[in-house]
Amino acid sequence: xxxxxxxxxxxxxxxxxxxxxxxxxxxxxxxxxxxxxxxxxxxxxxxxxxxxxxxxxxxxxxxxxxxxxxxxxxxxxxxxxxxxxxxxxxxxxxxxxxxxxxxxxxxxxxxxxxxxxxxxxxxxxxxxxxxxxxxxxxxxxxxxxxxxxxxxxxxxxxxxxxxxxxxxxxxxxxxxxxxxxxxxxxx
Amino acid sequence: xxxxxxxxxxxxxxxxxxxxxxxxxxxxxxxxxxxxxxxxxxxxxxxxxxxxxxxxxxxxxxxxxxxxxxxxxxxxxxxxxxxxxxxxxxxxxxxxxxxxxxxxxxxxxxxxxxxxxxxxxxxxxxxxxxxxxxxxxxxxxxxxxxxxxxxxxxxxxxxxxxxxxxxxxxxxxxxxxxxxxxxxxxxxxxxxxxxxxxxxxxxxxxxxxxxxxxxxxxxxxxxxxxxxxxxxxxxxxxxxxxxxxxxxxxxxxxxxxxxxxxxxxxxxxxxxxxxxxxxxxxxxxxxxxxxxxxxxxxxxxxxxxxxxxxxxxxxxxxxxxxxxxxxxxxxxxxxxxxxxxxxxxxxxxxxxxxxxxxxxxxxxxxxxxxxxxxxxxxxxxxxxxxxxxxxxxxxxxxxxxxxxxxxxxxxxxxxxxxxxxxxxxxxxxxxxxxxxxxxxxxxxxxxxxxxxxxxxxxxxxxxxxxxxxxxxxxxxxxxxxxxxxxxxxxxxxxxxxxxxxxxxxxxxxxxxxxxxxxxxxxxxxxxxxxxxxxxxxxxxxxxxxxxxxxxxxxxxxxxxxxxxxxxxxxxxxxxxxxxxxxxxxxxxxxxxxxxxxxxxxxxxxxxxxxxxxxxxxxxxxxxxxxxxxxxxxxxxxxxxxxxxxxxxxx
Amino acid sequence: xxxxxxxxxxxxxxxxxxxxxxxxxxxxxxxxxxxxxxxxxxxxxxxxxxxxxxxxxxxxxxxxxxxxxxxxxxxxxxxxxxxxxxxxxxxxxxxxxxxxxxxxxxxxxxxxxxxxxxxxxxxxxxxxxxxxxxxxxxxxxxxxxx
Numbered sequence: 001x002x003x004x005x006x007x008x009x010x011x012x013x014x015x016x017x018x019x020x021x022x023x024x025x026x027x028x029x030x031x032x033x034x035x036x037x038x039x040x041x042x043x044x045x046x047x048x049x050x051x052x053x054x055x056x057x058x059x060x061x062x063x064x065x066x067x068x069x070x071x072x073x074x075x076x077x078x079x080x081x082x083x084x085x086x087x088x089x090x091x092x093x094x095x096x097x098x099x100x101x102x103x104x105x106x107x108x109x110x111x112x113x114x115x116x117x118x119x120x121x122x123x124x125x126x127x128x129x130x131x132x133x134x135x136x137x138x139x140x141x142x143x144x145x146x147x148x149x150x151x152x153x154x155x156x157x158x159x160x161x162x163x164x165x166x167x168x169x170x171x172x173x174x175x176x177x178x179x180x181x182x183x184x185x186x187x
Numbered sequence: 188x189x190x191x192x193x194x195x196x197x198x199x200x201x202x203x204x205x206x207x208x209x210x211x212x213x214x215x216x217x218x219x220x221x222x223x224x225x226x227x228x229x230x231x232x233x234x235x236x237x238x239x240x241x242x243x244x245x246x247x248x249x250x251x252x253x254x255x256x257x258x259x260x261x262x263x264x265x266x267x268x269x270x271x272x273x274x275x276x277x278x279x280x281x282x283x284x285x286x287x288x289x290x291x292x293x294x295x296x297x298x299x300x301x302x303x304x305x306x307x308x309x310x311x312x313x314x315x316x317x318x319x320x321x322x323x324x325x326x327x328x329x330x331x332x333x334x335x336x337x338x339x340x341x342x343x344x345x346x347x348x349x350x351x352x353x354x355x356x357x358x359x360x361x362x363x364x365x366x367x368x369x370x371x372x373x374x375x376x377x378x379x380x381x382x383x384x385x386x387x388x389x390x391x392x393x394x395x396x397x398x399x400x401x402x403x404x405x406x407x408x409x410x411x412x413x414x415x416x417x418x419x420x421x422x423x424x425x426x427x428x429x430x431x432x433x434x435x436x437x438x439x440x441x442x443x444x445x446x447x448x449x450x451x452x453x454x455x456x457x458x459x460x461x462x463x464x465x466x467x468x469x470x471x472x473x474x475x476x477x478x479x480x481x482x483x484x485x486x487x488x489x490x491x492x493x494x495x496x497x498x499x500x501x502x503x504x505x506x507x508x509x510x511x512x513x514x515x516x517x518x519x520x521x522x523x524x525x526x527x528x529x530x531x532x533x534x535x536x537x538x539x540x541x542x543x544x545x546x547x548x549x550x551x552x553x554x555x556x557x558x559x560x561x562x563x564x565x566x567x568x569x570x571x572x573x574x575x576x577x578x579x580x581x582x583x584x585x586x587x588x589x590x591x592x593x594x595x596x597x598x599x600x601x602x603x604x605x606x607x608x609x610x611x612x613x614x615x616x617x618x619x620x621x622x623x624x625x626x627x628x629x630x631x632x633x634x635x636x637x638x639x640x641x642x643x644x645x646x647x648x649x650x651x652x653x654x655x656x657x658x659x660x661x662x663x664x665x666x667x668x669x670x671x672x673x674x675x676x677x678x679x680x681x682x683x684x685x686x687x688x689x690x691x692x693x694x695x696x697x698x699x700x701x702x703x704x705x706x707x708x709x710x711x712x713x714x715x716x717x718x719x720x721x722x723x724x725x726x727x728x729x730x731x732x733x734x735x736x737x738x739x740x741x742x743x744x745x746x747x748x749x750x751x752x753x754x755x756x757x758x759x760x761x762x763x764x765x766x767x768x769x770x771x772x773x774x775x776x777x778x779x780x781x782x783x784x785x786x787x788x789x790x791x792x793x794x795x796x797x798x799x800x801x802x803x804x805x806x807x808x809x810x811x812x813x814x815x816x817x818x819x820x821x822x823x824x825x826x827x828x829x830x831x832x833x834x835x836x837x
Numbered sequence: 838x839x840x841x842x843x844x845x846x847x848x849x850x851x852x853x854x855x856x857x858x859x860x861x862x863x864x865x866x867x868x869x870x871x872x873x874x875x876x877x878x879x880x881x882x883x884x885x886x887x888x889x890x891x892x893x894x895x896x897x898x899x900x901x902x903x904x905x906x907x908x909x910x911x912x913x914x915x916x917x918x919x920x921x922x923x924x925x926x927x928x929x930x931x932x933x934x935x936x937x938x939x940x941x942x943x944x945x946x947x948x949x950x951x952x953x954x955x956x957x958x959x960x961x962x963x964x965x966x967x968x969x970x971x972x973x974x975x976x977x978x979x980x981x982x983x
Contacts (some may be wrong), residue, residue, distance in 0.1 A: 001839070001840070004838045004905075005838060005839050005842060008838070008839075008842045008843055008846075009842055012842055012843065012845070012846035015846060015850060015886070016846060016849050016850060019849075019853045019854075019873050020903050022853075022854060022857065022870070022873060023853050023854075023857030023860060023861065023866075023870055023873070024867055025961065027906050028865065028866065029870055030864065031866055032869065032903045035869050035872065035873075038850075038873065038876070039872075039876060042876050042879070042880060045843055045846070045880060045883075046880075046883050046901075047649060049838075049883050049884060049887050049888065050887065051887075051898050051901070052907075053898065053902070054898050054901045055881070055885055057902060057905055057918050058879075058905065059910055061905050061906075061908075061924045062872070062876070062905065062908070065909065066872065066908065066909060066912050068867060069912055069913070069916055070865060070869060070872075070912070070916070072916075072947050073868075073919055073920065074865050076923070077865065077919065077920070077923045078928050079863075079865070084861070084863075085918030086930070087861060087862060087863050087866060088860055088861065088862065089813055089859075089860060089861075089862050089932065091819050093821070093859065093974055094855075094856050094858075094860040095373070095856060095860075096821075097817065097820050097821050097824055097855055097856070097859055098852050098853065098854075098855040098856025098857075098858070098860075098916055099852060100824050100828075100858060101820070101823075101824050101827075101851060101852045101854075102848055102850075102851060102852015102853065102855070103848075103852065104824070104828060104831070105828065105847075105848035105851055105852065106844075106845045106848035106849060106852075108848075109844040109845060109847075109848055110841055110844075110845060111843065112845060113839075113840050113841045113888075114841065115839060115841065116839070116840065116841070117838065117839060118838050118839075118840050118887065118888045119838070119949070120838050120887060124906045128895060129895055129898055129899065129902070132893065132894065132895050132898075132899050133899055133902070134895070136893050137903075140901075144903060144906050144907070146907070147873060147906075147907070148906065149870060151910035151911075151913050151914050152913065154914050154917070155913045155914050155916075155917035155918075158914070158917035158918055158920075158921050159917045159920055159921060170845050170924065173906055177925045178879075517972040811931075811933075811934065812931045812932060812934050813859065813862065813931055813932045814932075816858060816859065817859050820855055820858070820859065
């Protein structure tokens with residue numbers, strides 16, 4: 001067992017342990033923070049696995065952006081600070097399916113690789129990844145950019161209910177709303 | 188096609204056209220005065236013209252007919268079975284046609300006065316006069332079709348149209364609660380017989396390969412087929428001619444207007460059965476079984492009708508039961524093998540029964556009731572009606588020299604010949620049965636005829652408030668006109684042109700003409716004629732004596748405990764109700780329940796189960812997100828497991 | 838390097854993600870569990886890049902990058918949906934999402950939808966002590982008044 005293996009086991013343990021806390025904790029905010037730990041540990045594993053660019057992108061996008069977005073969402077939905085009791089649903093089917101999937105996959109992979117040993121390639125650089133992305137994979141890359149754009153537009157449309165409606169429907173909504181406001185004023 | 192057969196073909200066509208055109212007329216407007224009612228006037232014109240045209244044609248036919256004539260053209264050829272469109276004319280057909288047309292004309296004229304808005308008449312009855320007149324025309328046309336038809340299928344068409352028209356006409360008066368039920372009963376009971384008639388015709392037609400009457404008569408049928416067919420035909424005859432046990436509709440049919448009763452009883456419907464038998468008589472002659480059944484049927488009907496007539500209080504019901512009884516005489520004559528006697532009685536009966544009904548209609552019109560217990564003493568206030576009724580009742584009872592005496596004497600002579608000398612095709616015991624029943628019937632008929640006369644026209648009036656008077660001219664003339672043949676038609680039975688015409692009934696097989704009657708006449712006076720005369724005197728004398736003892740009382744009181752039994756016609760209606768109506772109703776209800784519960788239940792249950800299943804599936808599909816995703820992921824896990832295990836094993 | 842170690846880690850992370858998706862009822866936590874599953878896949882991709890030789894070099898790492906991009910897009914849209922759900926129902930519990938109702942783009946429910954917000958909203962605003970400026974019912978009100 002080499003040092004790399006020890007490092008991988010340690011980081012893996014941290015990732016799995018924090019993931020358990022993510023799905024088990026009763027504090028919403030803490031779940032987000034445990035997710036940061038888990039994703040950070042994964043970034044460490046990517047580094048060990050000599051995927052430097054992926055590791056830094058992981059830190060930048062996941063730990064930096066996604067988790068912050070999630071924490072924003074937690075706050076915007078006015079989640080209570082502290083433990084909540086209504087976060088979970090009855091657990092046995094979830095445990096059965098989740099455990100089945102996890103252990104099944106693990107058994108499959110263990111059966112496939114046993115205790116074999118693989119030489120790590122030399123640490124990759126961003127340049128080689130870039131060659132691949134802009135060479136062989138440039139078409140998916142462009143499609144992905146379109147996907148991102150449409151996701152951006154979609155997110156904006158979803159969060160703004162007043163846009164994208166037909167004028168007639170808009171007036172109907174206004175009528176209802178002004179009725180409600182009228183009621184509010186009379187009250 | 189000669190002139191004669193053309194006349195025969197036109198005979199039913201004229202009233203048919205009048206009837207069909209009349210059906211197109213609109214109903215009279217409500218509230219319009221009778222004089223201003225155009226539709227009514229047109230309807231009257233059409234009806235009278237149709238009947239008069241038919242009468243003229245029938246007379247012309249009778250005059251021009253110089254022997255049996257037949258003409259036909261193929262109508263349908265059903266693979267070996269030929270249905271023809273044709274006429275078959277002989278003297279008896281022409282005579283019956285004349286009688287039918289004459290009675291129809293009398294009824295049409297009489298109806299114009301009878302169904303008129305008056306103190307006793309309803310607006311609604313008068314309102315539907317155009318269809319009424321048109322239905323009478325159709326009825327006449329159907330009967331004439333039966334009379335002249337040269338094909339069994341064509342005969343059946345007329346036969347069925349008559350059933351339909353009787354249904355419509357009996358139910359004409361919608362004010363009476365019993366009229367629709369009576370119409371329904373008439374239709375259903377005759378329908379039962381018609382099924383037999385249809386089967387009998389089919390049997391004969393298939394056996395002979397043609398439905399033409401001449402072919403059917405000429406074909407040599409096997410004995411079994413012939414017996415079965417004749418018995419089936421007898422069922423239809425019993426239904427139409429109101430013979431026991433299918434006679435129950437006739438008294439109830441009195442719910443119809445009185446002119447309709449006259450039409451049904453005198454000329455059309457009930458005569459059709461007897462006439463149909465005379466048409467096919469060679470077949471019956473060859474089957475003693477059918478003749479025996481006919482004889483028993485006739486005897487039972489004869490006595491049953493006569494006895495039931497003794498206890499009725501409704502004047503129309505007395506006449507109705509007397510019709511049943513008189514038709515029994517005709518079928519009795521047929522049973523002992525003498526169609527000429529039967530037809531002779533049919534013709535005289537048509538005259539005097541139409542007369543009696545129309546006169547009774549005049550009485551009802553004047554008094555406003557049909558119950559004899561509320562009449563009486565009408566002799567002075569309605570002399571014309573009284574004398575006409577006297578003639579009719581005398582003919583009915585068989586008082587010489589009125590027509591009924593001669594024709595009934597012919598029947599009695601035929602039965603006597605069959606009983607004592609074994610004449611004719613029927614067994615001797617049938618002859619005895621018919622003869623004795625006919626003799627008893629003479630006495631009973633005399634009794635109830637006398638009773639009717641005494642209760643209605645003699646004694647003190649029992650409705651002092653009414654002011655009865657002789658009917659207006661339009662009602663009086665048909666009655667007077669019918670009184671002439673009712674009185675004198677019997678004399679035509681003496682040897683001469685008339686009797687020659689009547690005896691020419693069997694042109695297909697001249698050898699088989701019954702030699703019961705001497706060829707020179709329908710009437711032969713022998714000492715045995717004294718026997719029915721004596722019985723007549725006994726019957727009439729008994730009734731008169733009873734009335735003499737207590738003029739206010741009903742002579743029927745002498746019947747004692749038998750009176751309610753007779754009044755309800757031996758409770759045969761109840762028997763019919765118990766044996767037929769109630770099981771049928773129960774069966775219908777069971778079928779309905781089975782239809783609703785089992786058939787509908789299966790269909791509805793299938794639908795309901797499908798909806799419930801769909802609802803259940805829909806509920807499953809509408810599961811909340813977590814359950815849905817759990818199901819999806821569990822499915823994925825299971826597929827993965829299966830793939831791993833099977834892939835690993837393989 | 839023993840590849841079985843990151844592989845097993847990824848498998849366990851994936852299982853935990855499935856468990857979280859099924860167990861949690863808060864939509865934000867469900868999204869977090871989805872992130873766990875995506876990262877497990879990423880880990881497998883990256884590990885496979887080192888252990889399995891592909892025709893194109895570093896295909897696994899490129900795929901991992903793509904998945905990260907997809908995850909970013911997914912989280913953006915997903916959070917927008919969650920916020921919209923919260924605005925309409927004042928709750929983000931996934932098992933309270935009404936699937937049996939008519940879709941919101943039909944005329945009548947649209948008219949009812951905002952009205953429902955305005956009728957439900959005041960109670961939420963009055964009861965909620967921590968009502969911030971971004972409270973959906975309150976943002977809905979001025980629009981109606983406009």
